[in-house]
Amino acid sequence: MRLAIIGFGAVGQGLARALVETGFVITAVADSRSAAINPDGLDIPEVLARKEKTGLCGDTGVGSADILSSGAFDILVEVSPTNADTGEPALSTIRSALAMGKHVVTSNKGPIACAYHELKALADQKGVMIGYEATVAGAVPIVSGLRQGLAGNTVQSLHGILNGTCNYILTRMRDEGLTYPQALQEARDLGYAEADPTSDVKGIDAAIKLVILANTVLGMDVTLNDVAITGIDSITLEALSLAEAEGATIRLIGEILPGKNQVRVSPRVISLDHPLVVDGTLNAISVCCDLAGQVTFIGKGAGPYPTASAILADLNFIRDAYDRGA
Numbered sequence: 020m021r022l023a024i025i026g027f028g029a030v031g032q033g034l035a036r037a038l039v040e041t042g043f044v045i046t047a048v049a050d051s052r053s054a055a056i057n058p059d060g061l062d063i064p065e066v067l068a069r070k071e072k073t074g075l076c077g078d079t080g081v082g083s084a085d086i087l088s089s090g091a092f093d094i095l096v097e098v099s100p101t102n103a104d105t106g107e108p109a110l111s112t113i114r115s116a117l118a119m120g121k122h123v124v125t126s127n128k129g130p131i132a133c134a135y136h137e138l139k140a141l142a143d144q145k146g147v148m149i150g151y152e153a154t155v156a157g158a159v160p161i162v163s164g165l166r167q168g169l170a171g172n173t174v175q176s177l178h179g180i181l182n183g184t185c186n187y188i189l190t191r192m193r194d195e196g197l198t199y200p201q202a203l204q205e206a207r208d209l210g211y212a213e214a215d216p217t218s219d220v221k222g223i224d225a226a227i228k229l230v231i232l233a234n235t236v237l238g239m240d241v242t243l244n245d246v247a248i249t250g251i252d253s254i255t256l257e258a259l260s261l262a263e264a265e266g267a268t269i270r271l272i273g274e275i276l277p278g279k280n281q282v283r284v285s286p287r288v289i290s291l292d293h294p295l296v297v298d299g300t301l302n303a304i305s306v307c308c309d310l311a312g313q314v315t316f317i318g319k320g321a322g323p324y325p326t327a328s329a330i331l332a333d334l335n336f337i338r339d340a341y342d343r344g345a
């Protein structure tokens with residue numbers, strides 16, 4: 020199947036590399052200032068080399084709109100930056116692709132958090148699919164795990180470590196006695212934290228992921244405004260020491276209680292032997308189900324290849340369904 024990739028940064032380039040020998044053909048790529056289109060398939064090593072050398076993946080004056088109007092793709096892969104307020108401009112791009120009868124796969128949280136129900140209705144109307152596994156917890160297959168692996172269960176609660184940056188900071192504060200500013204600086208130096216870490220450390224990024232899970236697999240209808248959010252920026256070494264004395268630690272936990280229509284993110288004291296106590300940038304999600312009991316997923320929540328893994332899973336799912344004539 021032919022892919023158009025919108026966004027050619029860490030994830031877009033990681034995906035392009037991971038797609039070699041998968042049978043998918045990349046016919047178009049776009050970054051913020053350029054695009055390349057070849058309906059017969061782009062020379063990806065050449066595109067990657069050009070991006071590295073010039074900062075451009077293709078020609079200036081060409082963009083996402085040209086890729087859409089070319090129609091030279093079966094699946095649009097949207098991996099441009101997240102805008103959690105409006106989902107734009109990715110939301111409009113995704114809407115257009117679905118309206119054209121094209122499948123969509125995205126790692127971009129904005130459009131899914133802002134407009135999943137609308138996009139899913141459009142996809143259903145057009146007989147196409149929308150995959151967004153990569154929007155939550157990177158490589159961890161939580162969307163398909165809940166939707167397919169635990170199908171038939173009622174999820175009573177979901178708790179998760181959904182932000183690797185916060186988990187890294189809290190891990191380093193506990194293990195090395197670093198203060199919050201010291202641990203944040205270290206996370207920045209290692210490239211785990213953005214130059215502006217506000218969305219991560221204030222709990223907003225984790226809240227957006229909870230909104231996606233609540234609305235898309237747990238049958239809820241919530242917005243970011245419905246989430247009670249407290250970040251980790253006030254956590255002190257003294258608080259961690261007090262927790263430690265009780266055989267516990269502090270982690271930023273996202274919580275969904277579907278029966279109470281409740282979604283929240285907050286630092287919580289958690290026993291050291293709890294399965295959600297994972298180290299460093301790992302993500303972990305634990306669900307309590309009526310039939311399966313407690314099931315915990317742990318894995319890499321970010322990075323070009325872990326994210327490409329989730330995108331590739333969605334692409335393969337769509338291709339398999341297409342091959343079966345679904």
Ligand SMILES: NC(=O)c1ccc[n+]([C@@H]2O[C@H](COP(=O)([O-])OP(=O)(O)OC[C@H]3O[C@@H](n4cnc5c(N)ncnc54)[C@H](OP(=O)(O)O)[C@@H]3O)[C@@H](O)[C@H]2O)c1
Pocket residue numbers: 025026027028029030031049050051052074083098099100101108126127128153154157320321322323326
């Ligand atoms: N990185 C991760 O580990 C990870 C994990 C899960 C989900 N995500 C999500 O995946 C998406 C991509 O992340 P990333 O880390 O690859 O970001 P990134 O490295 O900042 O790359 C973003 C890419 O999108 C391009 N872009 C910006 N505005 C655009 C526009 N209007 N049209 C077309 N392309 C545009 C940028 O162009 P330039 O190259 O010209 O700047 C860049 O190539 C984000 O939504 C992110 O939240 C990332």
